[in-house]
Amino acid sequence: MSAQKLDITRLGGQGDGIADTSNGPVFVPFTVPGDTINAAVEKGRASLMAVLEPSSDRVTPPCPHFGPDDDNAGCGGCALQHVADGAYRAWKHGLVVAALKSRGIDTDVAPLVACAPGARRRVVFAARRTDKGAILGFNRASSHQIVPIDACLVATAPINQGLPGLRRLATAVAVGKEAFRFSVLDAAPGFDIAVDAPFSLKEPDRLRIIAAVRAEPTVTRLSFNGEILIEKQPPELSFGAVIVNPPPGGFVQASNAAEQVMGDLVSAHLAKSKRVADLFSGSGTFALRLARHSHVHAVEADGPSLSALDRAARRTLGLKPVSVEKRDLFRRPLMLSELKPYQGLVFDPPRAGAEVQVGDIARSTVKRIAAVSCNPVTLARDLEILIKGGYKILSVTPIDQFLWSSHVEVVALLERPKR
Incomplete structure (x- = not known):
């Protein structure tokens, strides 16, 4: 060196x-x-x-936990607090432009939709038992060392205000010496906590954790390795005007404001589609919004998420019919014949994208497509397939859902021109 x-x-x-x-x-x-x-x-x-x-x-980073590794900083949660806002936004916008150009896609990219501090409703903490209780914080970059935090500028105000109580619960959970994930979702009427740990609980541990949750008025549910230990009241999220009870640890968009932007873009693009397919639907972020105007078929591999979507649709008045299908679209994508009934389609896959499924979509007669992704690189690959299949990009919108990080959400809207 x-x-x-x-x-x-x-x-x-x-x-x-x-x-x-x-x-x-x-x-x-x-x-x-x-x-x-x-x-x-x-x-x-x-x-x-x-x-x-x-x-x-x-610029001077606004958070005392940000910076190179030393005794007071380096929490690893953010990467770019030291970059002026204009340069930061230009760089993040450029990530999308560069990904598209790498696939030979020359199209306008809309200005970056900004993310305000304090917008992150879903935060994944790292925690570990110590002699003085539990450390609750974030791992330093490229390290397993947990940096304890007193506040997080990207998290919602309720999460920051609730940190003392969350730390008490982490202490109750920390029966093993190993570090564990402590995920917090800021929902209504209180926090939904999902613990993923490499250790197991004995009955006295379970009873102690349940008692600790009962003593915390801001917490509505706590699950441990997928099992609900206590649920005072089902947590609620609003997808458009539809109330959903998400499953423990289920995927939801990290920022409510970003979700609203994505939902508005997708809903407006597919509003005139009588029948819509929502692929990788999760708990219904898009499906339940689209059901206001369209018959929706939601396809998702995660059973609990799909059940949450189905329950929400069934108890909500004023929706068009919503059907659900549990299916791993990576192993068994919707085939050309199955796509034939749909005039509109939205897909929001994991970071790996939807290459195999998109191959069938590209040969389909679906008129309007909304492609949503948290990975511009795999999105560009999937868009290239659709373009080669005859689709035309109408717009590409980058959304800064993960402030001060290298991640950027993108919504691309496409249409098949009349033949």
């Missing part, structure tokens, strides 16, 4: 600054294009030692 003076010229895909050297690019976390720095370099990566000349786009 050697100390070198470096000029940072651009940001990489994960938010690290990049310096071009005679030995190739060097990636340096916590730097900004325009910085001149001293860094300890080893095999293409470096640790920031000192900023010699700061970039005009360098």
Whole structure:
């Protein structure tokens, strides 16, 4: 490892600054294009030692937990708090543009829909038992070390206000020495907590945790490795005007504001479709909005999520018929003949995208498609398949659901031109 003076010229895909050297690019976390720095370099990566000349786009991070690893910072939750807002938004917008161009897709990309601090309603903490109780926080980048936090700028106000109680519950849960995941969903009427741990509970542990939850008025449910230990009242989320009781640990969009933007884009695009297929539907983020105007068939591999969608649809007045199908679309995608009844379709797959399923969609007669993704790279691949199948991109909208991170949500709207 050697100390070198470096000029940072651009940001990489994960938010690290990049310096071009005679030995190739060097990636340096916590730097900004325009910085001149001293860094300890080893095999293409470096640790920031000192900023010699700061970039005009360098700002003071608003969170005391952000920064290089030291005693007071480096929680690993955010990567880009030190970058000025304009440069940050341009970089995140550029991630989508670059992904599309890599697939030869030349289309306009709408301005980035911004995310405000305090919008994250779903937060996954790391926790571990100590002699003084449980540590509750986030893992440092590339580390299993948990940095305890007193507040998180991206989390909702109720989550921040509830941190003392959440820490008490984490202490009650921490019966093993191993670290565990402590997921918190800010729902109504209180927090829905899902614990994923590499240890098991004995009956006294279960009773103690249940008693601890009863003592916390802000917590409505706690599950341990998928099993509900206590549910004072089913947690509720609103998908449009439909109330849903999500399953323990089930996938929901991280930000309610971002979900509203995505829901509005998808709903407007598919509003004139009499029959719509919602693939990778989850608990109904899009299906239950679309059912206001369309017959919807929701397909999802996760049974509890699909059951939550079905229950919500059945008890809500004013919806068009909603049918559900439990199906792994990676192993068994909807075939061409099965897609024939639909005029509209939305798909929102995991980060791996929906390459096999999209192959069948590209050959279908579905008129309007909404493609939603948290990974611009796999989305661009899937869009290329659809374009080759005759679809035309109408719009691409990046949404900053994960503030100060390298992740960006994207909604692409497509249409098959009349033949």
